[in-house]
Amino acid sequence: MLSSVGIGLVILVLILSFLIIYIACLDLKISRQTVEKKIYNLSLFQITFTVLSFFTLIIAFISSDFSLINVYENSHTNKPFFYKIAGTWGSHEGSLLLWVNILVIFSYLFLVFNHTHNKNFRLYTLIFQNILILGFLFFLLLNSNPFSSIYPVPIEGLGLNPILQDPALAIHPPLLYVGFVGCSIYFSAAMASLVSGYSGKLFAISIKTWVKISWCFQTLGIIVGSIWAYYELGWGGFWFWDPVENASLLPWFAITALMHSLIVLEKRNALYSWVIILCLLTFILSVTGTFLVRSGILNSVHTFASDPSRGIYILLFLSFMIFSSLIIFFSKYKKETYNFNLKSREIFILANNWFMAFFLVTVLIGMLYPIFLDVLTSVKISVGPPFFNIVIIPLVVPFMFLMAVGPKFGWIKSKNKIFHKFLILILGAGTINLFIFYFSGKYSLLSNLIFISAIFLILHSLLDLKNFINNRNKLELPRIISHLGFGLLVFFIGINHQFSIEEDFNLKVGEIKKTNTYKISFEEIKIKESKNYKAVIGNFKLTNLKNNLVQNLGPEIRIYSNPETLTYEAAIRTKIHSDLYLTMSNVSRSDYYNIKFQKKPFMIWIWISALMISLGGFVQLTLKKNEN
Amino acid sequence: MLTKKVKKRILFLFSIFLLSAIAIFFIIKSLNRNILYFSSPTEIKQREDIPFGKAMRVGGMVQKGSIIINKKDIQFKVTDFENEILISYSGAVPNLFAEEKGVVAEGRLRDKNFFIADRILAKHDENYMPPEIKEIIKKNVK
Numbered sequence: 078m079l080s081s082v083g084i085g086l087v088i089l090v091l092i093l094s095f096l097i098i099y100i101a102c103l104d105l106k107i108s109r110q111t112v113e114k115k116i117y118n119l120s121l122f123q124i125t126f127t128v129l130s131f132f133t134l135i136i137a138f139i140s141s142d143f144s145l146i147n148v149y150e151n152s153h154t155n156k157p158f159f160y161k162i163a164g165t166w167g168s169h170e171g172s173l174l175l176w177v178n179i180l181v182i183f184s185y186l187f188l189v190f191n192h193t194h195n196k197n198f199r200l201y202t203l204i205f206q207n208i209l210i211l212g213f214l215f216f217l218l219l220n221s222n223p224f225s226s227i228y229p230v231p232i233e234g235l236g237l238n239p240i241l242q243d244p245a246l247a248i249h250p251p252l253l254y255v256g257f258v259g260c261s262i263y264f265s266a267a268m269a270s271l272v273s274g275y276s277g278k279l280f281a282i283s284i285k286t287w288v289k290i291s292w293c294f295q296t297l298g299i300i301v302g303s304i305w306a307y308y309e310l311g312w313g314g315f316w317f318w319d320p321v322e323n324a325s326l327l328p329w330f331a332i333t334a335l336m337h338s339l340i341v342l343e344k345r346n347a348l349y350s351w352v353i354i355l356c357l358l359t360f361i362l363s364v365t366g367t368f369l370v371r372s373g374i375l376n377s378v379h380t381f382a383s384d385p386s387r388g389i390y391i392l393l394f395l396s397f398m399i400f401s402s403l404i405i406f407f408s409k410y411k412k413e414t415y416n417f418n419l420k421s422r423e424i425f426i427l428a429n430n431w432f433m434a435f436f437l438v439t440v441l442i443g444m445l446y447p448i449f450l451d452v453l454t455s456v457k458i459s460v461g462p463p464f465f466n467i468v469i470i471p472l473v474v475p476f477m478f479l480m481a482v483g484p485k486f487g488w489i490k491s492k493n494k495i496f497h498k499f500l501i502l503i504l505g506a507g508t509i510n511l512f513i514f515y516f517s518g519k520y521s522l523l524s525n526l527i528f529i530s531a532i533f534l535i536l537h538s539l540l541d542l543k544n545f546i547n548n549r550n551k552l553e554l555p556r557i558i559s560h561l562g563f564g565l566l567v568f569f570i571g572i573n574h575q576f577s578i579e580e581d582f583n584l585k586v587g588e589i590k591k592t593n594t595y596k597i598s599f600e601e602i603k604i605k606e607s608k609n610y611k612a613v614i615g616n617f618k619l620t621n622l623k624n625n626l627v628q629n630l631g632p633e634i635r636i637y638s639n640p641e642t643l644t645y646e647a648a649i650r651t652k653i654h655s656d657l658y659l660t661m662s663n664v665s666r667s668d669y670y671n672i673k674f675q676k677k678p679f680m681i682w683i684w685i686s687a688l689m690i691s692l693g694g695f696v697q698l699t700l701k702k703n704e705n
Numbered sequence: 706m707l708t709k710k711v712k713k714r715i716l717f718l719f720s721i722f723l724l725s726a727i728a729i730f731f732i733i734k735s736l737n738r739n740i741l742y743f744s745s746p747t748e749i750k751q752r753e754d755i756p757f758g759k760a761m762r763v764g765g766m767v768q769k770g771s772i773i774i775n776k777k778d779i780q781f782k783v784t785d786f787e788n789e790i791l792i793s794y795s796g797a798v799p800n801l802f803a804e805e806k807g808v809v810a811e812g813r814l815r816d817k818n819f820f821i822a823d824r825i826l827a828k829h830d831e832n833y834m835p836p837e838i839k840e841i842i843k844k845n846v847k
Contacts, residue, residue: 438728438732442733457743458740458742458743459740459741460739461739461760464736467735467738468732468735583775583777583778583795642800643801664772664803665772669775671774671779671796671797673796
């Protein structure tokens with residue numbers, strides 16, 4: 078029953094999309110200043126039906142209606158209630174429905190909230206957005222229908238991959254999707270702007286809120302994914318330069334560049350074409366990432382639910398998007414003349430864009446090179462983390478210096494007066510670095526530079542924060558928070574990287590292992606039964622040899638019943654200055670348990686500073702509301 | 706005679722070109738140094754120019770009954786159903802590591818029969834098989 082309701086709703090949405098495109102095309106020719114009422118109503122219907130179809134799927138998951146293949150494959154009656162709901166977007170089909178939902182929601186909101194802007198621009202945006210909606214709806218119906226039914230109806234479902242049954246991963250896809258699919262609206266707006274000629278400053282104002290919303294959610298989504306990787310995968314790392322992680326990073330670089338150059342377009346009415354390119358690029362990269370991940374072309378440890386037949390459709394649609402956007406861009410391209418002074422804020426924003434483009438190209442090459450090589454020569458290679466670290470990390474140094482200094486310059490032209498303050502701050506940063514270097518051991522020249530530039534950025538942002546407290550110029554606050562967050566992030570990652578301790582060994586129950594700093598004794602194992610898994614919990618007593626502090630950690634081996642899978646749950650003791658991280662695994666029921674013990678300084682601060690970066694964006698969103 | 710404006714523009718374009726060229730040069734250069742080649746046990750046996758001491762990946766199936774665990778490390782044999790190689794690894798293994806399952810190990814060759822891994826790659830999905838291993842199975846198992 079739910080199957081036909083769902084499919085019916087999706088088909089209704091499809092028909093409404095066609096109708097909206099048709100009526101919007103008619104409305105374009107009428108020379109009135111307002112968008113016809115009919116279009117609002119149709120859009121309202123469209124969003125209602127889309128959201129209803131999503132709720133239908135959620136209900137199917139909650140009620141464990143196994144007549145739907147998607148529910149059968151990804152759910153189980155034993156599953157906790159929360160993960161039944163999260164299962165809705167845990168599979169490829171369900172997440173595609175979420176994808177369509179976000180396309181439609183953004184389409185509607187853009188139409189409603191931008192009523193002050195040019196009519197034709199809004200209509201074109203609506204048309205382009207609905208073409209995107211149609212594309213993904215066809216994909217959903219033809220290839221990945223979440224409402225496909227199965228007969229005879231199975232009694233029990235297969236269950237959700239246990240590694241996905243986790244709070245962070247339950248909210249990770251919706252966050253990331255709002256971020257990635259949210260980009261669609263300014264992809265459409267950019268196309269509309271080219272076609273309707275509604276350009277420059279006004280265009281910047283019309284898309285600026287949407288860019289910020291999707292930036293915030295993308296940033297947050299990436300952070301949540303990384304937190305999940307840290308505590309769930311049991312390697313104790315949080316970023317592996319894995320192809321799937323890279324795929325999420327590509328649009329982030331583009332959108333960050335966009336967010337900065339959009340300010341130039343708004344304030345100085347320049348860089349229009351470049352902003353358009355970035356708008357188009359951000360969404361194209363989002364779809365490319367999805368294509369590479371979902372088609373199984375990228376060989377990644379994070380690959381869930383890949384299937385090559387999906388790839389071909391997404392690839393076709395992607396090429397259609399790229400070609401049509403290129404054709405429209407070049408047929409409407411107007412030459413612009415730039416006249417920027419070297420000592421102006423514009424130049425620094427351009428510098429930011431240069432760095433973003435560089436990072437983007439680096440990650441893209443590292444990601445695609447193995448694919449090309451495989452196709453051309455069938456040699457199988459993979460590009461390891463050292464490549465990304467070697468290319469990207471040195472450039473973070475000048476990047477952070479510019480990031481600190483840039484906002485100090487005014488628009489158009491600035492004077493040299495602020496120069497001596499920079500010098501003092503650099504000296505300050507150097508001194509602090511010297512202290513760290515002296516008291517906690519040696520590190521390389523590059524690490525020194527990283528620390529100095531990070532501290533420089535932190536000091537600078539703190540100084541800005543002090544100024545903010547004095548003069549209360551609210552517009553500066555989001556930038557200060559985000560830039561301070563970035564400085565802190567690099568600083569703590571640096572510290573964490575330099576001073577982490579890692580030990581790997583195997584222990585039997587009752588044995589003791591001594592490392593340089595800790596005595597680890599494996600006391601006992603306990604068995605605990607839970608609703609949908611059985612857990613083997615190890616009891617470890619850790620004695621710090623310096624201050625004789627004793628702590629107990631309990632890593633788990635979980636045996637899930639549906640589907641039958643093992644997972645290893647790390648025991649993490651988070652303190653303000655460091656994390657203790659212990660994982661235990663067992664192979665073929667051997668007496669020995671494989672133990673990984675790590676002490677990672679300032680882990681919690683890495684998360685806090687990363688969250689600060691996205692917090693800056695959210696603060697800005699609330700500011701905009703207050704102003705209006 | 707070039708005007709000041711044209712000169713400035715040429716300088717600007719030239720510096721952008723130069724920066725991009727330098728950037729691409731460094732990217733490609735460090736890319737070539739940090740590639741991990743993937744080999745099957747048979748390829749390791751047969752190839753003459755296999756580099757020892759350089760990071761690489763080996764993959765195949767974990768041979769049945771080959772896992773030995775002692776105080777320090779885990780040793781197991783990876784097979785492509787023609788040849789096999791002994792792999793030693795210390796640390797916690799990924800959750801889907803088991804006998805007769807596909808595995809990819811990252812590390813260095815000691816000699817043609819012995820590989821020291823620093824990382825065992827995990828897959829999150831029990832149905833997922835790395836493409837390289839899929840190919841090996843297709844080739845060798847009828």
